[in-house]
């Protein structure tokens with residue numbers, strides 16, 4: 168395979184075998200004055216801490232419709248999702264959510280309030296979704312989306328949604344919309360167990 172083919176590249180595993188500072192093999196042990204097993208380099212002393220990652224996204228609303236994107240990448244290729252993705256270094260959660268929307272749907276939006284904060288400790292992630300107002304119907308989905316489309320709120324493709332963080336965020340949206348008041352919802356999901 169030509170190594171410049173995008174399909175050649177994939178996220179590296181969280182667990183690293185070699186020290187990124189000096190190249191020596193890592194050992195897994197508790198460093199002095201710590202209480203957790205870490206990837207430790209006994210050659211140069213580097214401790215390779217691993218911490219949870221943030222996934223940031225938006226709930227883009229256009230009147231009585233919500234904007235969803237159909238995933239062109241694994242996992243859950245072909246399933247529908249809210250525009251969201253991993254936060255990048257050097258950006259705020261809101262900037263990350265806006266960037267992910269731009270990349271995946273291309274819709275112009277105005278970000279409103281923080282809506283869901285979802286702890287997913289079984290995969291070491293925290294997901295944050297902002298409410299957003301779509302400012303125009305033009306869409307320009309990027310290479311991570313097969314398509315982007317508006318769905319009537321009573322025609323959300325529940326069985327074709329990619330992630331439980333997406334389905335529970337949409338459930339909270341419908342509940343709050345029916346109640347006429349939008350709050351911020353903080354909860355946890357354990358992906359080791361089904362609903």
Ligand code: ZN
Nearest residue numbers: 186189208211
């Ligand atoms: Zn090292």
